[in-house]
Amino acid sequence: MIKLVRGFKDILPTETALWQYVEATVRELLEDFGFAELRIPILEKTELFARSIGAGTDIVEKEMYTFTDRKGDSLTLRPEATASVVRAYIEHKFYAKDPVCKLYTIGPMFRRERPQKGRYRQFYQINAEVFGLHDPRADAELILLLMKFMNRLDLSGIVLHINSLGCHKCRPHFKDDLKTFLANRSEQLCSDCLRRRDENPLRIFDCKVPTCKETMTDAPSILDRLCSKCRSHFNTVQDVLKMSHIPYETNHRLVRGLDYYTRTTFEVLAGALGAQDAVAGGGRYDGLVKALGGPDQPGVGFAIGVDRLIELLAGQVQGLEKRSHLFIAALGVRAQDRAFQWVQDFRMQRFRTEMDLEDRSLKSQMRRADKLEASYVLIVGDRELDEGAAVLRNMTTKEQERVPLRGLVGFVVSRIKPTTTGRNNEDRR
């Protein structure tokens, strides 16, 4: 038997309704906030990711699916979406028409990591990016949108962490301070952190080893070293969040693994997820567009981990309403032929209808109708054909009534339609 590739998964019919619900909800919200959908390819030139995410990052260094195509180009299955969105923004010169541009995209990303709960080699992200706005309110609005989304999904037990990483002016100073601080504390750091000290000292804040955590409690905080512009930017972001009643925690240890982030960064964490607890994350990336060959336009964005979101929702008892539908139980060839036509007619009336295509006993057809959770069953056999009227059974009340064969479809639809519960009863709060 040929099996799934490691770290990849099928999203089964029992799960897709939830996925569709999540996607429909976020699309609606994003569009209300003025975002337009952009669909980007899954494959890009390797260089795009090396230059945006950062050549020294784990993602680029050891997690990308990279291969050489037949012409010798190095191509990579996208490990994240921002790089591609920026590439498209530049390539299609969106900035020329209007420097302010809000885009979203939904799709799979690929990273070759060891699979784990909440971590797959193909995983899905919802990405939103805003270009052309320096104003800190753009950062705040994006966070607002993100939290609004979590809210619509009725997600509980999540926390929002925010931080500022400073800009290209103040961050280097902070890095120096941090290196000085760490210089004579080698014995107090784990081997991983010793390595990080040289490569990316900010990451040490993320370490979970107790002694490292202990050591880092006395470490300098980036928030104390921000330059005046970064400081006021961060303050404004917080002011807007407060004004909007969005609860948050500032977390000066929140460091993100992609090199392009500047100033505001944020993460939404859910304890119920286990070790991989980040459901969403994002931040500002003011130098990225320029670094990739575009104009000097700022950017802010976030990514939501859909797989993790789904996991949270599945753990929170989700009752998605089902449409009521009809099952036709036919006995004998004559009735089956008539029923087959009716089934098609009902469907053309946009009414979900099914029948058994094999010649089975009424009992087994009823059982099947029950299993499919049909709300009504229409019973037709030779007897009904001769009498000119079929039997319509309401499966919840068990009431049965005779319905004339002449004009049957229209009659049944009018009889049944009013009780149809649409799937659009999602107007929560």
Place this chain on the structure above:
RNA sequence: GUGGGUGUAGCUCAGUAGGUAGAGCACCAGGUUGUGGCCCUGGAAGUCGCGGGUUCAAGUCCCGUCACUCACCCCA
């Protein structure tokens, strides 16, 4: 890449001191000769992850391997 746990029917699992497999649920049929959910009866369904070894005999012991899973790492 590193470590722990687990791999027996579609699903959840049992399998005792090694003697070539069992339960519950699900499935199919019958009990009701034209009526679902409950109940009863019967049926179908397993290369015991894969490969090798020890043994008269291995699901059970040994080695290897693969997969799943959780954690490290990293991140959504």
